[in-house]
Structure formats: structure tokens, C-alpha cells
Amino acid sequence: MTGVNAPVTMSDVARVAGVSTATVSRVINGHYGVSAHTMAQVRSAIEQLGYESSLVATSLRRSRTNVLGLVAHSFQSYTAEVLKGVMKALSRSGFDLIIYANSDLYGSYSEGWERRHLTRLSGTLTDGCIVVTPWGEVRSRTPVVAIDPARDSTAPSVTADNFAGATAAVEHLLGLGHRRIGFIAGRSSLVAAWSREEGYRSALTDAGVPVDPTLIGRGDFNPESAVPLARALLQRADPPTAIFAASDGMALKVLEVARDLGFSVPADLSVVGFDNIPETALTEPGLTTVDQSMYQLGYEAARMLKALVTGEWEEPRQIVLPTSLVIRSSTAPPKSTARS
Amino acid sequence: MTGVNAPVTMSDVARVAGVSTATVSRVINGHYGVSAHTMAQVRSAIEQLGYESSLVATSLRRSRTNVLGLVAHSFQSYTAEVLKGVMKALSRSGFDLIIYANSDLYGSYSEGWERRHLTRLSGTLTDGCIVVTPWGEVRSRTPVVAIDPARDSTAPSVTADNFAGATAAVEHLLGLGHRRIGFIAGRSSLVAAWSREEGYRSALTDAGVPVDPTLIGRGDFNPESAVPLARALLQRADPPTAIFAASDGMALKVLEVARDLGFSVPADLSVVGFDNIPETALTEPGLTTVDQSMYQLGYEAARMLKALVTGEWEEPRQIVLPTSLVIRSSTAPPKSTARS
DNA sequence: ACTGCAATCGTTATCGGTTACGTTTCCAGG
DNA sequence: CCTGGAAACGTAACCGATAACGATTGCAGT
Numbered sequence: 235m236t237g238v239n240a241p242v243t244m245s246d247v248a249r250v251a252g253v254s255t256a257t258v259s260r261v262i263n264g265h266y267g268v269s270a271h272t273m274a275q276v277r278s279a280i281e282q283l284g285y286e287s288s289l290v291a292t293s294l295r296r297s298r299t300n301v302l303g304l305v306a307h308s309f310q311s312y313t314a315e316v317l318k319g320v321m322k323a324l325s326r327s328g329f330d331l332i333i334y335a336n337s338d339l340y341g342s343y344s345e346g347w348e349r350r351h352l353t354r355l356s357g358t359l360t361d362g363c364i365v366v367t368p369w370g371e372v373r374s375r376t377p378v379v380a381i382d383p384a385r386d387s388t389a390p391s392v393t394a395d396n397f398a399g400a401t402a403a404v405e406h407l408l409g410l411g412h413r414r415i416g417f418i419a420g421r422s423s424l425v426a427a428w429s430r431e432e433g434y435r436s437a438l439t440d441a442g443v444p445v446d447p448t449l450i451g452r453g454d455f456n457p458e459s460a461v462p463l464a465r466a467l468l469q470r471a472d473p474p475t476a477i478f479a480a481s482d483g484m485a486l487k488v489l490e491v492a493r494d495l496g497f498s499v500p501a502d503l504s505v506v507g508f509d510n511i512p513e514t515a516l517t518e519p520g521l522t523t524v525d526q527s528m529y530q531l532g533y534e535a536a537r538m539l540k541a542l543v544t545g546e547w548e549e550p551r552q553i554v555l556p557t558s559l560v561i562r563s564s565t566a567p568p569k570s571t572a573r574s
Numbered sequence: 575m576t577g578v579n580a581p582v583t584m585s586d587v588a589r590v591a592g593v594s595t596a597t598v599s600r601v602i603n604g605h606y607g608v609s610a611h612t613m614a615q616v617r618s619a620i621e622q623l624g625y626e627s628s629l630v631a632t633s634l635r636r637s638r639t640n641v642l643g644l645v646a647h648s649f650q651s652y653t654a655e656v657l658k659g660v661m662k663a664l665s666r667s668g669f670d671l672i673i674y675a676n677s678d679l680y681g682s683y684s685e686g687w688e689r690r691h692l693t694r695l696s697g698t699l700t701d702g703c704i705v706v707t708p709w710g711e712v713r714s715r716t717p718v719v720a721i722d723p724a725r726d727s728t729a730p731s732v733t734a735d736n737f738a739g740a741t742a743a744v745e746h747l748l749g750l751g752h753r754r755i756g757f758i759a760g761r762s763s764l765v766a767a768w769s770r771e772e773g774y775r776s777a778l779t780d781a782g783v784p785v786d787p788t789l790i791g792r793g794d795f796n797p798e799s800a801v802p803l804a805r806a807l808l809q810r811a812d813p814p815t816a817i818f819a820a821s822d823g824m825a826l827k828v829l830e831v832a833r834d835l836g837f838s839v840p841a842d843l844s845v846v847g848f849d850n851i852p853e854t855a856l857t858e859p860g861l862t863t864v865d866q867s868m869y870q871l872g873y874e875a876a877r878m879l880k881a882l883v884t885g886e887w888e889e890p891r892q893i894v895l896p897t898s899l900v901i902r903s904s905t906a907p908p909k910s911t912a913r914s
Numbered sequence: 915a916c917t918g919c920a921a922t923c924g925t926t927a928t929c930g931g932t933t934a935c936g937t938t939t940c941c942a943g944g
Numbered sequence: 945c946c947t948g949g950a951a952a953c954g955t956a957a958c959c960g961a962t963a964a965c966g967a968t969t970g971c972a973g974t
Binding site: 241284286287288289290291293294308309311313314317318321330331332333334335336350353354355358359375512515516 | 581624626627628629630631633634648649651653654657658661670671672673674675676690693694695698699715852855856
């Protein structure tokens with residue numbers, strides 16, 4: 235039953251060991267210049283008092299802290315996947331991870347959030363940060379790696395090959411015979427959203443199918459944003475036979491709207507999403523989607539940040555990871571394969 | 575294109591505004607004794623330099639930081655669920671959250687991990703901490719709430735009603751006609767594991783079925799630990815007709831072993847897990863399991879910690895949340911309902 | 915014994931803030 | 945005109961650690 239409220243500091247240890255705090259510090263950090271005898275005394279004092287160095291005080295004074303940061307504006311299931319990858323990459327690397335989450339903005343968003351927290355952390359606490367889906371340009375004195383950055387970002391980043399993924403998705407629909415393919419876009423300021431739209435356009439064009447701007451809905455990756463857009467597309471006199479949504483969250487909403495409107499998926503309407511979040515395997519029907527391994531994104535981002543922090547430069551500052559199409563049961567040939 | 579490497583500190587602001595750092599601090603914290611004119615000047619200097627106060631420096635000097643901590647020894651899918659609940663509870667509460675994850679121990683474990691990190695954080699950085707599944711007694715100068723604590727823990731905690739959940743699971747099996755029900759226990763130092771085993775024993779006893787110690791395997795919640803145990807149970811001359819595992823991770827391993835050994839689930843063997851992690855809905859067959867809402871655990875833990883930190887005492891220091899049985903397709907009546 | 919160089923250890927400035935306390939300014943009241 | 949006191953602001957100590965630097969000690973070399 236040791237004392238509970240004992241903020242035991244380095245000077246406590248120093249007093250007990252009969253040395254100065256500098257010596258205690260030297261012992262802890264394994265620095266040169268302390269005799270075996272004193273070392274033993276300090277060690278014993280540390281043990282006796284149950285001393286643990288304060289992360290805060292240490293990082294204020296030191297330049298390197300061996301702590302990396304991660305800033306995310308919300309916790310979705312994909313954030314958890316990213317985390318797993320990050321932890322894996324950091325495993326036994328000597329780096330700890332601090333995840334900073336701002337509760338006031340949970341759900342909502344206020345401009346410059348990442349920047350604000352980045353500066354608060356990187357001032358001293360962390361040696362570098364990973365930022366998940368930043369909405370603006372990120373800057374910091376310490377290295378930053380962005381996952382799915384903003385379009386105008388020049389910072390080191392890791393993204394999936396969104397263009398290729400979107401192309402594959404649309405080619406899959408084209409291959410099934412679809413010609414009127416709707417698209418629900420993501421927040422266009424994000425490079426991921428932009429590339430997915432480009433992939434959509436490119437696949438259509440390459441197949442000789444003209445891009446119909448009225449078939450494109452402008453969402454923002456927020457699932458709810460897809461609802462009115464899907465409704466608008468499906469209530470047209472000439473609804474598309476397939477809809478490709480730029481994210482699974484939005485695609486799931488498309489499924490809902492389709493059901494509400496009496497469309498049967500995939501008989502009346504094919505739906506494709508993007509991300510391959512766990513929920514897509516559980517829905518009825520299972521959602522065909524483009525898999526981007528959030529785990530891999532996290533893993534690579536952490537590996538890159540580690541290299542940046544330790545100064546081992548890594549050449550490709552922008553890493554692009556492959557995607558793959560996961561075909562489930564939300565896609566099928568259109569009812570009437572009438573070639574126009 | 576503002577300067578990138580600009581560690582802009584409070585004294586920078588003070589210099590630009592032509593005041594002392596004390597005044598800047600007063601302005602930032604809205605303290606009394608600053609004229610409207612100076613205040614405006616300081617505000618403008620802050621704006622101009624893009625100053626953000628350092629979390630570290632502030633928390634070193636201050637007692638309250640308005641930051642809560644969460645310490646988890648690994649990131650599984652259930653950790654993510656807990657996080658969502660925590661974030662929800664902290665939403666717009668004025669408290670931020672810092673999650674500390676130690677990479678060196680990822681997967682493995684070394685004694686006293688939580689205590690070490692708790693003291694490192696609670697020294698200054700955080701006002702209080704949530705600890706997820708601590709393996710030992712946790713102590714700290716600041717309030718701590720444990721989720722699924724150790725058995726001997728007296729700290730404030732939040733747990734699911736593990737006893738009732740386990741009882742329900744076993745009663746479900748009994749109701750199907752099973753009498754030889756194997757059990758794979760969790761790490762017995764955790765109260766969750768202990769209660770689940772008690773529930774198992776109690777349900778059997780209440781039904782007049784004697785507890786056969788040879789049908790109990792001593793696992794430790796680590797999925798791998800269940801493999802040899804399941805193998806041993808199923809390779810007996812008189813294998814059980816059902817196995818209840820104290821966690822879904824272990825239950826999924828039981829499914830694997832059963833398949834390898836030629837058992838058909840649920841025809842030859844019924845399997846029940848505990849936790850209701852997302853994967854359990856995806857396996858073939860879907861796993862019958864006991865649902866404990868990790869989201870709720872996180873939510874309640876955060877709510878409790880908040881109250882402890884702000885001093886608004888909350889009476890029940892040990893919160894117990896209800897569980898519910900989720901029946902999927904891994905359970906069925908035994909082949910021969912031979913009453914012994 | 916005296917010098918010189920390591921090895922060992924203490925002193926002190928410092929990180930970026932907060933705050934107790936002291937000082938100056940300014941104005942109302944006598 | 946002088947005094948008192950509140951308002952406004954600066955000074956410096958301090959939070960808990962680190963590290964540059966200086967001081968002390970021990971011992972080999974001459």
C-alpha cells in the first residue's frame with residue numbers, strides 16, 4: 235500500500251540518493267560520467283520511490299521525445315484501421331504514439347483544426363505527426379505525414395491509388411453493360427475525392443461513353459450528404475442504372491434511398507462504393523466496393539514519418555498504394571441491356 | 575507563404591505587442607487586469623504571428639489542463655468502439671482526449687505497463703485517465719477509471735454484467751439440450767474473466783448439471799491460447815457437445831480448430847463467444863455471442879471520469895452495464911440429446 | 915611534491931508558459 | 945496638494961526535467 239498521492243519528482247530521487255538532479259538525469263539517460271557506486275544508489279532510490287520521469291517536463295526541455303503524434307478529426311471505423319497499421323509500424327521502434335482528439339469538434343468541423351493542434355503538440359511533445367484526412371494545408375516545425383491530404387498539399391503524404399480504384403469500379407460497371415452511371419462525389423478539396431472523380435470520368439471517356447454532368451452529384455464524404463443526391467438521381471425520368479459513390483458511407487446511404495424508392499438492388503440498380511469498410515460486408519446485399527487498405531495507409535505513413543524524424547530520408551515523399559475491386563452482390567447487369 | 579519553422583512562443587507575442595509575457599498570459603486566459611487597449615494589441619499580435627500556446631508548457635505549470643487521457647495496451651476493434659463512446663461523452667465538454675499507446679509492448683506485455691504510463695501522463699499532462707483492461711492495480715495522483723479492471727482493483731470502474739452474460743449464454747446452450755459444455759476461460763486476474771467463469775459454473779449448477787473441471791480450459795483472452803485448449807477438448811474420447819469461450823477472439827479460434835478436426839458447427843458442436851466483436855457477424859457460421867456494448871463502456875467511463883475530475887462526485891464508483899445474448903448460427907441442439 | 919588530464923559530480927541557465935508579488939499609474943476623496 | 949487604493953502591468957520564481965559549463969577529486973607522469 236504505497237502512497238497514492240505522491241508526485242515523486244527527480245529532486246525527490248536526488249535527495250534520497252544524496253546526489254544532484256543532474257546525476258539522476260545522467261543515470262536515467264545512461265549518460266557518461268557517473269560511478270558505479272552512485273549509479274547503484276540512484277537506481278535504488280528510483281526503485282524505492284517508484285519514480286517515473288514526467289513526459290511533459292522531459293519533452294519541454296528536450297528536442298527529441300521519441301513520441302509521434304496522430305491527429306484525426308473523428309473516430310470512424312477506418313480511423314481504427316489506420317491506427318492498427320500505425321501501431322504495427324511503430325512496434326518495437328522505440329517510438330510511442332500519442333493520439334490527440336479534440337472533443338469539441340466531434341462530428342462538426344472548424345477550419346484550421348489540424349493546424350492548431352499540430353502546433354500545440356509539435357511545439358515540444360512530439361517529434362512528428364501523422365494527420366488523417368486534413369481539410370487544409372498542414373504546416374509544422376516537425377515532420378508531418380498526411381493520409382489522404384488536401385488537393386493543394388505538398389506535404390509528404392500517403393494515399394491509395396484512388397484514380398485506378400475508381401477506374402476499376404467504373405470499368406466493372408461498364409463491363410456489366412451499364413452505360414448510364416451516376417456518380418456521387420466527395421469533398422472536392424481532398425485529393426482522394428478529386429482523383430476518384432477523375433477516374434470515373436476517365437473510365438467513361440475511354441469506353442466512349444460521354445460524361446453526363448447531370449449524373450454527377452456533389453457530396454462531401456459525409457454519408458448524409460448523399461441522401462438528397464441519390465434521391466434526385468433516382469427520381470429522374472431516366473434514372474441511371476448504376477451509381478458509383480466516392481465513399482462507402484455515401485454508398486450505403488444510396489442503398490437506403492434506393493430501397494425507400496422501391497428500387498431493387500442489384501436488379502434495378504447497381505451500387506458501388508469506395509473504401510471497403512467492414513460494414514459493406516454486412517449489408518444486404520453486400521456492397522461491391524474498392525478496397526483501400528487503411529491498415530496499409532497507416533503502416534506506410536508511420537514508416538515514412540519515422541524515417542523523416544530520424545533523418546533517414548526517404549525519397550518518394552508521396553506514397554501511392556494500390557487498390558483492388560471487391561465484387562459483392564450489389565452489382566449486376568442492367569435489366570435491359572439496351573445499347574443506345 | 576508564412577514561415578514554416580517558426581516556433582513562435584509567448585515571448586515573441588509579448589515583444590511584438592510591446593508587453594510582458596505575463597500580460598499575454600492574462601489575455602489568453604481571460605484574467606482580470608488588462609485594459610481594453612492592451613488586450614486588443616495582444617490579440618492582434620497573436621493573430622499576426624499565428625501563435626498557439628504549447629500544451630506541454632501550459633500543463634507543466636498548471637494543475638488543470640482540461641485534457642483527459644486514455645491508456646490501452648493494444649488496438650483491437652473493441653478498443654475503437656470504446657473510443658467512439660468516450661469521444662461521444664466528451665463531445666463539447668471542453669475536455670480534449672489524449673490516447674497514449676506504447677508501441678514497444680504491442681502484442682506482448684510487460685508488467686506494470688499501465689502504471690508506468692499513467693504516472694508519466696498524470697504527472698502533469700492529463701487531469702485524469704481511462705485505462706482499458708489494465709492487467710494490474712492502477713494508481714495515480716489524478717482520477718482513474720478502469721474499463722474491465724483487475725479482480726483485486728478497488729478503483730472506479732465500468733464493466734459489463736459479465737456474470738449475467740455468461741449465465742445467459744450457458745442457459746441458452748442448456749436450453750438447446752446440451753449437457754456437456756466446455757469452457758475456455760480468460761485471464762483469471764481480470765474481473766471480467768472471473769465473472770464469466772462464475773456465470774458458467776452458476777448456470778450449470780442451477781440446472782443441476784455438475785461442473786466437470788476437465789471441461790474447463792485455462793486460456794488468457796489471447797486468441798492463440800485457445801487453440802491447444804480447444805484441441806484438447808475436442809480430441810477427448812467424450813468431447814463436449816458445446817464450447818463456451820470467454821471471448822470472441824478465442825471462440826473464433828475454437829471454430830477454426832473444430833473445422834480442422836472435422837467437426838461441423840453447429841451440427842457436431844455448438845460454439846458461443848463473448849463480446850460481440852464485428853467479426854463474429856462475418857464468420858461462417860455466424861457466432862452466437864454475448865453482446866457487451868464497448869461503446870457504452872467507453873461512454874460511461876468518460877462520463878464518470880469527467881465527474882471525478884470536476885469534483886462532482888458520482889456515487890456508484892463501480893458501474894455495471896447490461897449484456898444481451900446474440901443468437902446467430904453457431905449454436906443448435908446437440909446431435910444425440912442423450913440424457914446421461 | 916607539482917602539474918595535467920580524466921573521471922565524476924554540482925551549479926545554473928533554459929524550455930514555454932503561469933502566477934504570486936511588487937511596482938507604477940491614475941483618479942477620487944479629504 | 946496630498947493620500948489611499950484599485951487598476952494595469954512588469955519581475956521573477958517556479959513547474960520538472962536536461963545539458964552546457966565549472967568545480968572537485970584521483971591518479972599517473974616527471
